[in-house]
Amino acid sequence: MMFSLILSPPWFRGFDCIFEYFGVIVFLLIALFAYKATKITSDKKTKWLFISFLLIALSYFLKVFKNLNLYFPVEKSISVGSVYIRYTSVAIIQSLFLIEFVTRILFLLGLISLYFLITRSEEKKHVFLLVYLITIVTYVSSLKPMIFHLTSAILIGEISYFYLKKTKLKTLGQKSMFLALVCLAMSNLLLLILSSGFYVSAMVLELIAFIFFMFAFANSLFGSRIKNLEKTKK
Amino acid sequence: MKVKHKRTREEILNDIMLIVLNRSGRIKRTQLMTKANLSYKLMNQYLEDLINQDYIDFVNRNNHQYIIITDKGREFLDRLLKVKSFKETMGLD
Numbered sequence: 090m091m092f093s094l095i096l097s098p099p100w101f102r103g104f105d106c107i108f109e110y111f112g113v114i115v116f117l118l119i120a121l122f123a124y125k126a127t128k129i130t131s132d133k134k135t136k137w138l139f140i141s142f143l144l145i146a147l148s149y150f151l152k153v154f155k156n157l158n159l160y161f162p163v164e165k166s167i168s169v170g171s172v173y174i175r176y177t178s179v180a181i182i183q184s185l186f187l188i189e190f191v192t193r194i195l196f197l198l199g200l201i202s203l204y205f206l207i208t209r210s211e212e213k214k215h216v217f218l219l220v221y222l223i224t225i226v227t228y229v230s231s232l233k234p235m236i237f238h239l240t241s242a243i244l245i246g247e248i249s250y251f252y253l254k255k256t257k258l259k260t261l262g263q264k265s266m267f268l269a270l271v272c273l274a275m276s277n278l279l280l281l282i283l284s285s286g287f288y289v290s291a292m293v294l295e296l297i298a299f300i301f302f303m304f305a306f307a308n309s310l311f312g313s314r315i316k317n318l319e320k321t322k323k
Numbered sequence: 324m325k326v327k328h329k330r331t332r333e334e335i336l337n338d339i340m341l342i343v344l345n346r347s348g349r350i351k352r353t354q355l356m357t358k359a360n361l362s363y364k365l366m367n368q369y370l371e372d373l374i375n376q377d378y379i380d381f382v383n384r385n386n387h388q389y390i391i392i393t394d395k396g397r398e399f400l401d402r403l404l405k406v407k408s409f410k411e412t413m414g415l416d
Contacts, residue, residue, distance in 0.1 A: 123413075126406040130333045134415045135406075207414050252414045262412035309412035310405055 116146035144199030242277035262308035269301030
């Protein structure tokens with residue numbers, strides 16, 4: 090079965106890596122604050138939030154690493170007798186399947202963990218079954234990448250729905266967080282269509298999602314804090 | 324009638340600190356007990372916790388003992404408010 094390893098058009102190569110590198114920073118910041126919050130309050134929920142965002146950040150980091158290796162292959166040369174051969178080689182080609190597998194499974198595990206957090210599901214007995222199914226989905230998606238994007242879109246869609254139901258989007262941060270989730274789900278839906286035009290649109294949507302995540306995070310730390318302090322002083 | 328969930332330890336500490344701050348930074352024990360909706364015994368346990376961590380202190384004014392928030396307490400409250408707001412934004416609260 091043949092499928093293209095690179096969806097990005099030549100002029101866009103590298104830009105998507107910058108976008109996703111920004112995503113890595115945003116998710117790491119959220120994970121780090123969740124870790125700090127766990128230290129302050131000893132709350133299990135913030136501990137799981139830390140794990141979820143760390144898994145997603147690691148997944149994006151591996152994706153950027155893989156894409157950079159594919160876009161900018163290493164130039165090598167060997168000499169056989171008097172013949173001098175120069176060729177380009179993708180350094181990670183042998184472990185490409187493994188990197189792709191780890192990237193996808195980390196992302197889906199991060200999403201599942203977020204899903205359990207948002208829905209406050211107590212059905213812990215289903216966790217092993219879900220992890221097994223995610224492993225299968227990730228394995229199958231090595232041959233059919235659209236399965237991975239469809240699963241991601243469905244999971245993020247579910248998370249968005251329960252987030253909306255739970256929070257009712259009362260604050261600016263919550264609205265921003267919801268928009269970030271919707272943009273990320275739409276980006277994954279666009280990636281179902283394996284074309285370079287849709288790939289660019291999906292990456293731009295993903296960048297918008299990261300900006301919304303960043304705004305929600307910053308707003309929760311600075312905006313609301315000032316408001317709360319003002320309220321307390323009245 | 325909607326039943327409110329049982330407050331966690333940090334929620335109660337947060338409430339105590341916010342109540343003191345709302346009363347211009349000082350409050351009497353009995354007033355705090357009513358406002359925080361705690362029994363006298365429980366309130367004293369939480370106050371002891373907060374005093375041991377230097378978050379609050381007692382001062383005597385006009386023959387009355389008042390609870391006040393220390394600078395360290397203000398910093399702690401600031402951190403708690405940040406965490407609360409973060410949890411709300413992430414859909415955890």
